[in-house]
Amino acid sequence: MSDQNGPRSERRTANRVDVEGSLPSQLTLDLETDVLQVSVGGMMVESPIPLEIGSKHQFTVGIDKQDMELCGTVRNCQAYPPSGHPEVYRVGIEFCDLDEHQKSNLEDFVNKKLDRT
DSSP: OEETTEEOOOOOSSOOOOOSSOOOOOOOOOOOOEEEEEOSSEEEEEESSOOOTTOEEEEEEEETTEEEEEEEEEEEEEEESOSSSOSEEEEEEEEESOOHHHHHHHHHHHHHHHHHO
């Protein structure tokens, strides 16, 4: 292959082939979101982009000065404000595969918040 400056060297070290049809894939995004509400079952976050309902994502959530790695499935995604020109999306996430330690940390966090009200 060549360009305006002469021949270009091939950088690939492995063969690439065309795919007949398509192969499903999922892109994992490094995307900052703000948690608006949280429970042991899930959370609502604000996202700058819409997330597909049914898609699964990994979240790192800072609870009580400790980062928790959580898996969640998108159950709802609404433009906010609902004016037709959203600046953010409110996304409902249902947690999946929580271990006992994660559940306990979430319960403690929620209970502390409830005790303050």
